[in-house]
Amino acid sequence: MKLRMLAVVGTALLAGALGLIVSVRLNGPGPLLGSTAGRWLVERIAPAQPPTGTHTASEGDLVGPLALTDLDGHPQQLLAKRSHHRTLVNLWATWCGPCGDEMPLLDGFAKAHGPSGAVAIIGIAQDDPTSVRSYLRLTPVNYPILLDDAQGRAGLRLGNRLGILPYSALLDANGRLLRRHYGPFTNADALAAWVSRPE
Numbered sequence: 301m302k303l304r305m306l307a308v309v310g311t312a313l314l315a316g317a318l319g320l321i322v323s324v325r326l327n328g329p330g331p332l333l334g335s336t337a338g339r340w341l342v343e344r345i346a347p348a349q350p351p352t353g354t355h356t357a358s359e360g361d362l363v364g365p366l367a368l369t370d371l372d373g374h375p376q377q378l379l380a381k382r383s384h385h386r387t388l389v390n391l392w393a394t395w396c397g398p399c400g401d402e403m404p405l406l407d408g409f410a411k412a413h414g415p416s417g418a419v420a421i422i423g424i425a426q427d428d429p430t431s432v433r434s435y436l437r438l439t440p441v442n443y444p445i446l447l448d449d450a451q452g453r454a455g456l457r458l459g460n461r462l463g464i465l466p467y468s469a470l471l472d473a474n475g476r477l478l479r480r481h482y483g484p485f486t487n488a489d490a491l492a493a494w495v496s497r498p499e
């Protein structure tokens with residue numbers, strides 16, 4: 301009887317944990333990852349496993365150059381032109397509902413700061429070029445969009461240990477990871493406060 305009860309409880313706990321992981325990956329992080337303690341806990345329970353040789357950055361680490369491609373297949377270096385004090389890198393996908401909800405907010409921020417502003421925004425799509433082009437025809441943005449590789453290495457190198465989208469990383473002028481944000485920004489004030497917070 302005790303063995304049967306343990307099996308039922310174990311199955312329920314496993315189902316709950318899998319449900320939480322799937323929900324976070326599909327719907328964004330919610331309040332769990334809104335706190336430092338929540339992020340710390342979840343990153344230890346369900347971290348994304350980086351491919352061999354891929355370093356996952358932590359706050360304070362230099363990310364280094366990232367070789368990506370643009371929508372036409374041309375190679376681009378994420379951190380090649382450092383005319384800005386900071387760069388907000390936003391990882392997203394066409395199938396991610398919260399990503400689409402957040403894009404107009406990021407686009408408004410990019411327009412307000414202009415090409416000579418103190419913060420640049422770069423989007424990295426974790427999707428195929430055809431899907432991204434079609435999506436951007438319906439939801440255009442005024443910031444560059446690059447493509448991650450099939451293993452999502454850019455996201456991992458930028459500190460996305462959970463593989464959650466949308467995910468934003470703020471880099472300083474030297475390419476150092478200042479901070480990370482799981483899930484969509486809820487409004488322009490929250491985004492501006494996150495970007496401008498002192499190091």
